Amino acid sequence: MSSTGAKENSGIFQPPTALDKRLDSGFVWLTRLFALGIAVLLLWIAFQVAKDALPAIQAFGLGFIFQSAWNPVTNQFGVLPQIYGTLVTAFIALLIAVPVGVGTAVILSENFLPLKVRTILVFLVELLAAIPSVVYGIWGIFVVIPLLRSTLGAWLYSWFGWFPLFSTPLAGPGILPASLVLAIMVLPIITAISRDALTSLPPDLRQASLGLGATRWETILQVLIPAAISGIVGGVMLALGRAMGETMAITMLIGNANTINTSLLAPGNTIASLLASQFAEASGLQVSALMYAALVLFILTLIVNIFADLIVQRVKRI
Amino acid sequence: MRSNPKTNPQTVKSTDSVFQVRNANIYYGSFLAVRDVVMDIPRNQITAFIGPSGCGKSTLLRCFNRLNDLIDSFRLEGAITYNGRNLYDSNIDPVEVRRRIGMVFQKANPFPKSIYDNIAFGPRLNRYKGDMDELVERSLRGAALWDEVKDKLRQSGLSLSGGQQQRLCIARAIAVQPEVILMDEPCSALDPISTLRVEDLLHELKQQYTIIIVTHNMQQASRVSDRTAFFNVQLSEKGGRTGYLVEYDNTESIFQSPKEESTREYVSGRFG
Numbered sequence: 040m041s042s043t044g045a046k047e048n049s050g051i052f053q054p055p056t057a058l059d060k061r062l063d064s065g066f067v068w069l070t071r072l073f074a075l076g077i078a079v080l081l082l083w084i085a086f087q088v089a090k091d092a093l094p095a096i097q098a099f100g101l102g103f104i105f106q107s108a109w110n111p112v113t114n115q116f117g118v119l120p121q122i123y124g125t126l127v128t129a130f131i132a133l134l135i136a137v138p139v140g141v142g143t144a145v146i147l148s149e150n151f152l153p154l155k156v157r158t159i160l161v162f163l164v165e166l167l168a169a170i171p172s173v174v175y176g177i178w179g180i181f182v183v184i185p186l187l188r189s190t191l192g193a194w195l196y197s198w199f200g201w202f203p204l205f206s207t208p209l210a211g212p213g214i215l216p217a218s219l220v221l222a223i224m225v226l227p228i229i230t231a232i233s234r235d236a237l238t239s240l241p242p243d244l245r246q247a248s249l250g251l252g253a254t255r256w257e258t259i260l261q262v263l264i265p266a267a268i269s270g271i272v273g274g275v276m277l278a279l280g281r282a283m284g285e286t287m288a289i290t291m292l293i294g295n296a297n298t299i300n301t302s303l304l305a306p307g308n309t310i311a312s313l314l315a316s317q318f319a320e321a322s323g324l325q326v327s328a329l330m331y332a333a334l335v336l337f338i339l340t341l342i343v344n345i346f347a348d349l350i351v352q353r354v355k356r357i
Numbered sequence: 358m359r360s361n362p363k364t365n366p367q368t369v370k371s372t373d374s375v376f377q378v379r380n381a382n383i384y385y386g387s388f389l390a391v392r393d394v395v396m397d398i399p400r401n402q403i404t405a406f407i408g409p410s411g412c413g414k415s416t417l418l419r420c421f422n423r424l425n426d427l428i429d430s431f432r433l434e435g436a437i438t439y440n441g442r443n444l445y446d447s448n449i450d451p452v453e454v455r456r457r458i459g460m461v462f463q464k465a466n467p468f469p470k471s472i473y474d475n476i477a478f479g480p481r482l483n484r485y486k487g488d489m490d491e492l493v494e495r496s497l498r499g500a501a502l503w504d505e506v507k508d509k510l511r512q513s514g515l516s517l518s519g520g521q522q523q524r525l526c527i528a529r530a531i532a533v534q535p536e537v538i539l540m541d542e543p544c545s546a547l548d549p550i551s552t553l554r555v556e557d558l559l560h561e562l563k564q565q566y567t568i569i570i571v572t573h574n575m576q577q578a579s580r581v582s583d584r585t586a587f588f589n590v591q592l593s594e595k596g597g598r599t600g601y602l603v604e605y606d607n608t609e610s611i612f613q614s615p616k617e618e619s620t621r622e623y624v625s626g627r628f629g
Contacts, residue, residue, distance in 0.1 A: 244469075
């Protein structure tokens with residue numbers, strides 16, 4: 040490697056030039072800069088939102104998240120119904136999307152179907168993610184809501200109307216149709232990430248299990264899914280983040296009613312939808328209140344993400 | 358098969374050989390991978406499969422527990438009988454075959470579960486009702502691993518060293534008390550000391566199990582096996598490689614006085 044040894048050696052190797060070394064360290068610094076840029080951007084957004092929210096924070100304090108009023112005329116603001124709506128719609132969406140999404144991922148990662156069919160299905164699932172959310176919204180308004188009103192919604196109300204969750208008839212927009220459409224919207228995230236996690240498992244694992252005499256389903260349920268669980272949970276959490284922040288389709292489907300109604304068939308609201316439907320005509324303290332609501336959503340998502348990380352860490356341990 | 362075939366008087370006669378392979382041709386699609394294999398695998402002995410890469414020894418090995426069934430294009434002509442019954446009969450469930458015939462793979466492949474759960478996996482599949490702790494201990498002792506792991510049974514199987522992981526896989530295989538253990542180059546990823554430990558283990562396992570081991574290591578074959586089968590590979594006119602059984606005899610004969618020239622060349626290290 041030293042120049043003295045090179046004399047008697049006829050090899051073609053050369054020491055790296057000054058330019059090579061500069062490019063190498065330059066590349067390291069460039070990536071550092073990019074990574075830092077993201078962190079700075081995030082903090083800056085958080086800071087700006089918090090700054091603009093300050094008047095509302097001073098006016099309402101923590102009571103903001105426990106108050107149900109949203110009255111621009113009297114300047115009374117609170118986001119409890121929106122927090123409730125955000126969490127409930129996201130929860131119902133995941134309740135539907137997780138089993139369907141993970142199930143789809145299993146089918147697409149195993150060879151139950153011919154490769155051609157699987158390739159087409161993978162493409163179609165990914166296409167679901169490519170549909171703009173406003174299209175989901177308009178589809179929800181003109182297809183899902185009328186359909187639900189005459190079928191599932193009517194059925195739930197007539198048979199389980201005594202139960203608080205279904206105690207109102209589905210008149211139009213509401214939490215249930217919003218959650219259903221949300222489930223479809225987050226489905227591709229769960230499917231794609233779970234499928235990646237499943238297909239990247241070493242093939243030996245499957246062989247080991249089958250070699251011990253496990254059936255296909257025993258192998259999938261007892262070996263493959265547990266082995267891929269951190270990836271699957273990661274995908275679910277990403278979907279949860281998406282579900283909590285989804286705006287356009289929800290605004291079109293949830294009814295934007297700033298009250299808490301225990302019935303899933305009644306209209307409600309989410310924080311993201313509140314922001315979208317109110318920012319245009321807001322002024323004064325209302326703008327500040329909207330910023331405060333944005334901050335709440337920000338923190339809510341952060342808490343969910345930290346929580347998710349802890350879960351992933353825990354399931355990874357074994 | 359669960360109604361034990363040993364009770365059948367016709368099969369009692371063949372207790373000397375666990376498997377009988379008759380004119381087996383193994384195809385992947387239209388490609389002939391292994392041809393014309395005829396051999397009997399003796400009970401409670403170690404049979405080694407040796408031969409150059411691509412000669413189909415692993416392919417044949419995987420026929421004995423029907424693991425090749427997972428490959429869509431796989432097809433077997435001829436017959437392989439297990440305790441006198443055709444393994445590829447339409448009424449034989451491959452899952453059940455694999456519960457009776459254990460397998461250890463080339464690369465140690467413990468589940469990402471605890472050491473205990475790795476061992477208990479097979480017995481749980483079989484709805485084992487006995488004392489699981491005792492079975493886990495017995496299996497780990499059987500694989501000469503107990504003393505090294507007895508204090509950390511709840512730790513992940515992946516936390517062990519390569520040699521320990523392979524012995525864990527052997528323990529996992531013997532936990533269901535199979536009649537046969539198939540080993541596909543079990544030591545190829547291990548260092549010499551770990552290899553020696555596994556080889557010692559094979560001698561002990563022989564008392565209770567019939568073992569078939571595929572190996573690239575001829576010293577290993579001569580050290581551990583009672584019988585050795587030498588496979589070679591033949592290029593077909595279409596460029597495909599078809600494996601075939603050249604010679605199958607007592608290990609001593611194969612290594613000291615092989616009948617075929619190619620066997621002599623292979624075991625003396627002149628090719629392959």
